[in-house]
Amino acid sequence: MKIVFSENVEDKYFSEVYLSYHSRLILFAKEYVTAEEDAENIVQDLFLFLWKNRGMLHTILNPNAYFFTLTKNRCIDFLRKKMNETHRNEKIQSAYEMELKLKLDSLDILDTVGLNDEKIETLLTEAIDSLPEKCREIFCMSRFDGLKYKEIAAKLNLSANTVENQMSIAFRKLRVKLKNYLPFWWYFFVVTSIL
Numbered sequence: 001m002k003i004v005f006s007e008n009v010e011d012k013y014f015s016e017v018y019l020s021y022h023s024r025l026i027l028f029a030k031e032y033v034t035a036e037e038d039a040e041n042i043v044q045d046l047f048l049f050l051w052k053n054r055g056m057l058h059t060i061l062n063p064n065a066y067f068f069t070l071t072k073n074r075c076i077d078f079l080r081k082k083m084n085e086t087h088r089n090e091k092i093q094s095a096y097e098m099e100l101k102l103k104l105d106s107l108d109i110l111d112t113v114g115l116n117d118e119k120i121e122t123l124l125t126e127a128i129d130s131l132p133e134k135c136r137e138i139f140c141m142s143r144f145d146g147l148k149y150k151e152i153a154a155k156l157n158l159s160a161n162t163v164e165n166q167m168s169i170a171f172r173k174l175r176v177k178l179k180n181y182l183p184f185w186w187y188f189f190v191v192t193s194i195l
């Protein structure tokens with residue numbers, strides 16, 4: 001970061017602070033954030049803040065404590081943000097692993113030999129019949145009659161949002177009901193809706 005200094009008193013004092021503390025603050029920050037680039041960014045942001053508030057620099061009674069405290073606090077903020085990102089990524093990874101386990105378990109217990117067309121139809125019919133009445137009606141109109149959400153809404157005198165919400169409910173309930181038959185669920189209700 002190259003800073004061009006002018007000749008007024010505030011700018012001159014800022015220049016002195018910059019030259020005195022810049023490299024020391026980077027070394028200090030690097031001890032905690034490890035990556036030199038992160039330490040440089042933290043200190044650069046700190047000096048940008050100081051530049052914008054350079055008029056108050058001459059009022060600081062203990063500059064050493066002040067600048068190192070500012071750097072410490074920015075390092076704390078940086079590390080907390082990193083920890084939150086790591087935690088969020090771990091949650092996403094955990095959810096992904098749970099989904100994979102569910103799929104693996106459903107494939108493990110899936111008896112493709114014992115599932116003939118009649119049994120599959122019975123399973124699907126029972127699952128659809130277990131839906132609440134209006135939800136079932138909307139689902140059937142969409143999946144079996146091939147109607148679009150707007151068409152269903154017009155026929156049943158509902159809003160398109162209501163139809164979409166009911167379809168979401170139907171998919172959620174059917175997915176739970178047919179969790180042990182996930183490949184068939186995928187084929188009959190997802191792939192066939194695309195075709």
